[in-house]
Structure formats: structure tokens, C-alpha cells
Amino acid sequence: MADLEKLVEELSGLTVMEAAELVKMLEEKWGVSAAAPVAVAAVGAAGGAAEEEKEEKTEFDVVLKETGPKKIDVIKAIRKLTSLGLKEAKTVAETPGSKILEAVSKEAAEEAKKELEAAGAVVELK
Numbered sequence: 001m002a003d004l005e006k007l008v009e010e011l012s013g014l015t016v017m018e019a020a021e022l023v024k025m026l027e028e029k030w031g032v033s034a035a036a037p038v039a040v041a042a043v044g045a046a047g048g049a050a051e052e053e054k055e056e057k058t059e060f061d062v063v064l065k066e067t068g069p070k071k072i073d074v075i076k077a078i079r080k081l082t083s084l085g086l087k088e089a090k091t092v093a094e095t096p097g098s099k100i101l102e103a104v105s106k107e108a109a110e111e112a113k114k115e116l117e118a119a120g121a122v123v124e125l126k
Contacts, residue, residue: 016108017081020101024083060109061126062101062116067093070120077119081112093121 014022026032062081067074071093078089078100092098100123101112113123 016105017111020104020108021081021083028083058105059103060106061099061103062109062112063124063126064092064096064098064100064116064121065124066096066122068120068122073119074116074121077116077121081115 011019011022064074064078075086075089075093078084078092079086081100082089084092092100100116101109104112109125113125116123
């Protein structure tokens with residue numbers, strides 16, 4: 001069995017982007033989605049619509065609006081932010097409205113947006 005203390009130490013050293021990538025990799029390997037329970041909880045809380053408006057949004061999607069003139073730089077940025085291969089990243093870059101990251105923290109979403117915009121893309125946080 002793995003040394004859990006050592007594992008916790010290693011995971012604590014991850015950046016937000018590395019942690020998001022780790023989540024995606026585990027979701028793919030185990031065939032699960034970390035976002036599903038959140039969606040179910042949001043549906044169950046729909047009765048308190050007034051409360052939802054007061055609460056600050058905690059999860060964001062990073063959506064590509066336009067690739068811009070530097071398509072290759074945008075593809076590189078997409079590959080850096082996700083675990084996509086070259087072909088998949090190219091397809092995402094060529095498809096306006098594509099979600100680059102889903103259900104990430106505000107900090108991670110803003111960091112990804114900044115990186116994609118630096119590469120020339122037009123990005124929206126939802």
C-alpha cells in the first residue's frame with residue numbers, strides 16, 4: 001500500500017493547473033466525473049433561487065470564442081492547459097464555443113484565460 005503521508009505531501013505541491021489536469025486524467029482513467037455530484041447538488045438546490053443569486057459562483061468554464069490570428073500559439077496554449085493531443089487541440093482551436101476547461105476554480109479559469117489571450121485567442125468565462 002502507498003505511503004499516504006508522502007502522497008499527500010506530493011499532491012500539496014501541485015499548482016492549480018496541475019491539479020486540474022490530474023483530475024481530468026483520473027476522470028478518464030476511472031471513467032467518472034468529478035462534476036456530476038456538483039450538478040446534482042445544484043439541481044437539488046434549485047428551490048432556493050433567491051439564495052443562489054446571492055452566492056458567488058465557484059466553478060467556471062473556459063470557453064474559446066475565437067482563435068485569433070495566432071492559431072499555432074493558441075493550440076500550444078490549449079495543449080499546455082489540457083491533456084489533449086495535437087489533433088484534438090487543433091480541433092478545439094478551430095471550433096468556436098469549445099470548452100477548454102470545465103468546472104474549474106475562479107483562479108484557474110482566470111489563469112487559463114490570461115494564457116489563452118496572450119496567445120491571441122478571445123476567451124469567455126462562463
